[in-house]
Amino acid sequence: MAEQQVSWLDQNEKLLPLLEKPHLKGEEWYVIDHRWLKQWKDYIGANDVPGGQETNYPGTINNENIIDKTLDPLPDYGHFVLHNISENVNYSYVPKEVWTTLKNVYGYHQMHPIKREVVEMGDSQTPTIELHLIHVRLTRIEDRNNLDIAKDKYYSCKVTIDTVCQDTIKLFDCKGVKNYRIWSKYKKWTLLKGKYSLDQVGLKDGEILYLETTKSSSFDCQKQPDILAFQNGTEEEPMDYCEDQEMDNYDEMSVVSPCGLSNMGNTCFMNSALQCLVSVGTLTHYFVSNKWKQDLNKSNPLGMRGEVAKAYADLVKEMHSSAKQMHSVLPRQFKIAVSRFAPQFSGWAQHDSQELLAFLLDGLHEDLNRIKDKPYVETREADGRPEDKVARDSWKDYTKRNDSVVVDTFHGQLKSTLVCPKCSHVSVTFDPFCYLSLPLPQIRNRCITIILLGKSPISEPTELHVKVEKQGRILNLCESVAQAANDRLPKDSKERINHENLIVVEVHSGHISKIYNPGDAVSMIMDKDYIRVFELAAVERGVPRDKYKLIGVYERVPAANSYHKSFKTVGNPFVLAVPIEINYDTLLDMILVRMKRYIKHSDKIEKFEEVNKLNGESEDASEPFALRLVNMYGNAQVAEMTLKTPLKQNENVQYVALDWESDENRKFFLDPHEERYVKKEDAPANLRVKDLQLNDCLELFTSEEKLSESDPWYCPKCKKHQQATKKLDLWSLPDILVVHLKRFSYCRWWRDKIDSLVYFPTKDLNLKKYVLDPSIDEEDAIYDLLAVSNHFGGMGGGHYTAFSRRGTKWVNLDDSCVSRIAEESVVNRSAYVLFYERRNPKKRTLHCN
Structure with missing residues (x-):
């Protein structure tokens, strides 16, 4: 299904209501990266944001940040999801109908979707999406001293112990089995009854289960098998049948x-x-x-x-x-x-x-x-x-x-x-x-840590701690940043910063999450956010705000092991201001000048063509990169850029990607320590927020x-x-x-x-x-x-x-x-x-x- 066949307005009207539908037993729901879903909602106008803006286009669905890469995906289940992540913070659920449309419209970066089933949990039979399968290790009782041959299996919590027994019999090709049962052991042997489901027996994640089989028609259920009586010459602790042990002589202080x-x-x-x-x-x-x-x-x-x-x-x-x-x-x-x-x-x-x-x-x-x-x-x-x-x-x-x-x-x-x-x-x-x-x-006040990138393309990023009012605006943050930076300079220095030339940007995992306006509330910035403040270059000083626009710039390299050809972002994006009317060459020159702080031999070269000469290549050698218009996150291409591609004059912010033809080219041209900045220091005592x-x-x-x-x-x-x-x-x-x-x-x-x-x-x-x-x-x-x-x-x-x-x-x-x-x-x-x-x-x- 092509994108133009399902407009953003249709997606808003048809898909949003489905996200609120109740969970019903047996339904399929799909796990999706929460940040992608939020960006998609912005794009279709669901979060009080005008719909259809190219800068909010979410791009290909990518669950890379929530999948567990240490485990191979399973058929009819897909990728495993990381533990210690939270719903509506790291991931969200969407029903099958929504997933199918989103995948067809935007594409999917991975090969396997993350499909989960709704099961009924507890005595109340509450419908719940089962995010994690139960991991068990299966072996035979006679192989208990050689756990290297144990088999890893993952089950729904609603699978019965009897099903696990039958799977174990098949895995180890047990012959002539007339009866079977399975044991777990944590300091003592516990017999697991076949009729119970895994959630009813409460298995520990990664627990080892031991299959015992017999060619007879039955077991003596009141006794442990003889084979369990000794392990490595040591008598095992007997089965606990929950006999009450009175402790009337209990000493209260023994709780110590x-x-x-x-x-x-x-x-x-x-x-x-x-x-x-x-x-x-x-x-x-x-x-x-x-x-x-x-x-x-x-x-x-x-x-x-x-x-x-x-x-x-x-x-x-x-x-x-x-x-x-x-x-x-x-x-x-x-x-x-x-x-x-x-x-x-x-x-x-x-x-x-x-x-x-x-x-x-x-x-x-x-x-x-x-x-x-x-x-x-x-x-x-x-x-x-x-x-x-x-x-x-x-x-x-x-x-x-x-x-x-x-x-x-x-x-x-x-x-x-x-x-x-x-x-x-x-x-x-x-x-x-x-x-x-x-x-x-x-x-009343809070301390915010930011990374300041000055207008000079050869200056290093600097970490600053600034105090602002909690109810203040981004303009007040810029004033505090300028003051903190200027306090480090001589009063007659020409490098002093004007707060009006500062742009505050939130960066998350190498992607621009938000470019703040001067009137935005400081409370929108969380303590854990990675905030970068860019000073506009000298050529932009004195230019009225309505005469230039902001450009977010990403670097990207070809993505390895991708299901289809795509690029991944590398390094940290940056922001610069350019005239509203600008051609390809001028934009490229401004980007390259801004990147000087990262370019090797930056004192000898002005453009990448000169690097080609230093490398023995001809002047007309092909460029090692291409410029492309992308979305806000830099993960989806909006359009190719050519010498004749004009930037849209009606958008205040646009995003471009400098796509390297290979990661090797990028490493040759750029300093590998491009992420460096002045050593982190604790905020000085006069800036620290008073403890409660x-x-x-x-x-x-x-x-x-x-x-x-x-x-x-x-x-x-x-x-x-x-x-x-x-x-x-x-x-x-x-x-x-x-x-x-x-x-x-x-x-x-x-x-x-x-x-x-x-x-x-x-x-x-x-x-x-x-x-x-x-x-x-x-x-x-x-x-x-x-x-x-x-x-x-x-x-x-x-x-x-x-x-x-x-x-x-x-x-x-x-x-x-x-x-x-x-x-x-x-x-x-x-x-x-x-x-x-x-x-x-x-x-x-x-x-x-």
């Missing part, structure tokens, strides 16, 4: 012994949350001593039939036992239980530790709720009554329906005050909370705010919805206070992580001034840090770890790796969820019905 958790494949988020929760000694004692069994509530319709509580109890007891033996634990059964009731955590994609923690605390509460029949309770308002009485009554009402170890340990009470802007009616209510989600204050204090976040949390138009409050006096003012205050605090720092910001156009350092005390956190309950003494408001869930990296991936205080020492829990860490290292800019323990806990009885 840390135990690692194995990563099953992107499950570091889960491990981090679990390690923090296990650090709570009273809760761990409750589970290890089996007190939880007396509270188990399997009939609670809001619960999970007690299965999440049981899985957590089994895991905690296994961690307690393994810690003494210096072993890590594989949280297989726990992940299975969580995935059944929360399908969003199934599979092997990265998730959020705080979201997992919120689900787990709620699930444990409902599974262990001592209230079997919940009465109906109405919300109480103050209505002029004393606040302490209203608060007590509200808490009594809450505990009539909610009474569990989670409530005993983690739940506190908030006071909520709403004031109507019309009638001044005041509504005061008291609500329970399980954790505090604290916003991070907006800092945890108290700053608490002050913001308890400050008054006006409700948005989309979230009004119904005033019972006015009888209508109003944009009321709302204020939250702490009324009472739990023994374990969980604090969630809201580091991830979301808006219509982007998602980003706030990496500001928030100083939080490891000892003596005094919350007395924030607590309104007059009965709370100061000693009841002193907390010490117990654990931290850390997130390292940005939105597009990252890694979770945990810090935990065991006794008086701190340990770093990085999946299965456990190590000591100094207390002063606990406070870091990756801290995400904080666990605080009240120094003098209230004497709450963990009673049973």
